[in-house]
Amino acid sequence: MTARYVALLRAVNLGATRRVSMPRLREVLTERGHGAVRTHLASGNVLLESPLPEVELAADVSAAIAEEFSLDVPVVVRTAQELAxxxxxxxxxxxxxxxxxxxxxxxxxxxxxxxxxxxxxxxxxxxxxxxxxxxxxxxxxxxxxxxxxxxxxxxxxxxxxxxxxxxxxxxxxxxx
The missing domain is CATH 3.30.70 (Alpha-Beta Plaits)
Structure with a gap:
């Protein structure tokens, strides 16, 4: 079953370092099988649909960032209902x-x-x-x-x- 999530990235795009391109991140997460991927602001807010449970999704998003941007970025995930x-x-x-x-x-x-x-x-x-x-x-x-x-x-x-x-x-x- 697919759930709607918000993935919150810690400490990205706060200055010249730890840069994560939100358009590229959307592409990467879509390629990894997540649906309806969209971002809000450049500060690391990703909305997406995924069949993965929360802990696995956080690990997957963090791994995608490590692979694509060579950054170790902690990710915290909440379902749409939890955020509400x-x-x-x-x-x-x-x-x-x-x-x-x-x-x-x-x-x-x-x-x-x-x-x-x-x-x-x-x-x-x-x-x-x-x-x-x-x-x-x-x-x-x-x-x-x-x-x-x-x-x-x-x-x-x-x-x-x-x-x-x-x-x-x-x-x-x-x-x-």
């Missing part, structure tokens, strides 16, 4: 007034409970961890907030990839 649930959950929606300063970090698996319990108190914003997603609201922006520079992968022991609320909304819209 992230948007619907919106635990900080009651305080987040600017979607460009509200974001979600997507993890491949939930952080260990002991790491979550040891996470520091919010500074200059708020955060909420819900399963495999970390919602972060920084009213003064990432640059002006101490919390904006926190290394969440070190704090929580698992690496993820971050998208602002506008991008999350758009990805949900594109999966419908």
């Amino acid at each position: 649930a992230v948007l619907a959950a919106d635990p900080l929606g009651h305080v987040a007034t600017d979607p460009s300063r509200y974001s979600v970090t997507f993890f491949p698996e939930p952080p260990a409970p002991e790491r979550v319990a040891a996470a520091p108190s919010a500074e200059g914003g708020e955060y909420a961890l819900r399963g495999r997603e970390l919602y972060v609201w920084l009213p003064d922006g990432f640059q002006a907030s101490a919390m904006g520079s926190w290394k969440w992968d070190r704090i929580l022991g698992v690496a993820g990839t971050n998208r602002n609320w506008n991008t999350v909304r758009k990805l949900v819209e594109l999966t419908r």
